[in-house]
Amino acid sequence: MSAAGHSSIRRIAVLGATGSIGASALDVIARHPDRFRASVLAAGSKVEALLELCRKHRPDHAVIADPAGHVALRDGLRAAGLPTEAHAGMEALDALVAGDACDSVVAAIVGAAGLPSTLASARAGKRLLLANKESLVLAGELLMRAATSAGAEIVPIDSEHNAVFQCLRSCRAQGDVRRVVLTASGGPFRGRRRAELGEVTPAQAVAHPKWSMGPKISVDSATLMNKGLEVIEAHHLFGLPDEQLGVLVHPQSLVHALVEFSDGSTLAQLGLPDMRTALAVGLGWPERIESGVAGLDLLAHGKLEFEAPDLDAFPCLRLARQSLVAGGTAPAVLNAANEVAVSAFLQGAIGFLAIPALVEDTLAALPATPADSLEALLAADAQARAFASQRIAQFAP
Template sequence: MRKRVAILGSTGSIGTQALEVVAANPERFEIVAVAAGGNDPALLARQALEHEVSLVGVAKASAAQDVQLALYAEAKRRSFSEGDHRVPRLVAGPHAAIEAARTPCDVVLNGLTGSVGLEPTLAALDTGATLALANKESLIVGGELVTGAAKPGQIVPVDSEHSALAQALRGESIDDVRRLIVTASGGPFRGRTRAELADVTPDEAMAHPTWDMGPVITINSATLVNKGLEVIEAHLLFGIGFERIDVVVHPSSVVHSMVEFVDGSTMVQASPPDMKLPIALGLAWPERVPDVASPCDWTHATTWEFAPLDETAFPAVRLARQAGEFGRTAPAVLNAANEVCVDAFVAGDLDFLGIVDTVGAVLEEHVAGADVTHADLTLASVLEADVRARERARALVESRVGGREQ
């Protein structure tokens, strides 16, 4: 029986690759719903008609008419006459992804970017469907809201690092784990000092050496904020304390993560950098999809390089640990401030070092003023913390820019 799949963020990097996996394996999967922001109506329409989905979600209500026209144009291009194809239901607005996540299906792949994925994640878990989670931010900002809503095994990570950890832990007792080792490519600026990062441009930050990803995650990889978020994600997914989660630099991105056990052995998951492998595993879990990606070529001499993380030049992982250990809404603050700072950097309103510096300042203020007597996490408290962190980050960006211009 084919698995029914809903894809959130279908026009993004994860979404488009997931649809390629589905198209190559029509006997295993069928797409029932797609959702996207609405910036590429033509692509969204092609996806909807090619996979004969029942629902199309568009986050930007202003893009709804464009998507509807694109659906008509795509149907005409395919020479569909009236009655020859199923017209999907179009849902537009901020709750479109939530409605797509609630479409009856077996798997919801959340490939959205940013904390906007939190409510769709909770909606998917509420249906009982497997959540193939590429939107790490929803888990990080939601914390125990998400883990508490999930049944055992309901969340399958799609991040390559956490997919690697899940594979290495399959069939193992968590009590036998000494530590998790999350690998980092080091990004495009590996080996540079903090001073050498002062004049980095957005184009340089977008030139990732091993992965082809969307703009936000690529810049997060350049600052290593992404790796910090992954440390929090690993803690939440596998219930391992932060003191037992390490990060090592591995430039070739062939070893995606490792698990060290109490007897001294280390389990490694290795494959050439290709997101289709963890995507396919997320869709088919616990099964594997044959030939979805190329394996390592063992006929040639190979060297794997590992090095410690330079936390002086790249303090983002340390900040993320602080946010994760403090808990409550601190991870939401970390993520929200970073999203604002990345946008400011791309727009030319903030220097590269200013991203993590500003995030650190917002986080420090939040922790210092947090009311620890009300520790229970609620959706309302997360959303409120998100809004306040964005406002504070914007204010600090403006003051930093003003200081530079004087």
């Protein structure tokens, strides 16, 4: 699908509208009223926040995933005098993204909950602005197959994958690419030895030095699991094997990714750490549109540093790569065990170093099996969650 001209307004569904990526997407959409309109807004359970967004953006449809919120949403829309239609439940959301209520979908629902609507968007051939990691980690093969057969265009919204997406547009074929390098900020504990990480607290782990993110993804950034998940995503998005995917720690977070080509050229994409740039690429591509993000003043930043990731202190990156190579259900098991471990850490039930230990135990206990259907993947996900949950007591501090 090509980006629409100015004559027709593209209707955008924003899934996860009350989260930080949803807010950034709506900010960019609102800057271009002649080109874009938020036609569907979806949220998990925050009815009041969703109503506030509906009053501002006046979508055709509003969806609350939690059915218990339906009446409050419907009545709130009526009270505000809005013609917006209220819906509840994930099935309603899947039907809206698959139907003619929207042309493009911003998929920013966190966790495995975002998978069905992401798949429905791909199968319907929509332009998919993909910010939901789990769709690719859990079901990358299924999602990419669905997108290819329906002619859906996936524009990744993760800053690193979006950077690769932009750099790859300068070559004709996959064979022209030698390797792709994703950058990592290193998180709040960059430079610390393994022995120094036993006592870190959830508050310290969530204090990310560069990006403003939710607690789960902030902890993933601190353990480097986030980068591991991104390597798995890059494998699916760009069709590259593990050995062609590199990771460099880059504390300034200004270079988002580098792509090295067969002729020896390396292209890098740079920009301030602001999700609106990637969202503007996704909304406007192949055109460049105003995002509200300032340009990059390299003189003000002074220097760009790069170093190798420390896999001894941060084994999650190694575990993610192992699960990518194992294939099948392994990435789904990795992802599920990690979600359970991070949640336990945030609640104070386990220490920071128990996160990779619990993930490693779960991967060892549940060897990879073929991932040929969504049912098989969701079963592996459930099995891994159950196993990891039972093991938490053994890792109590």
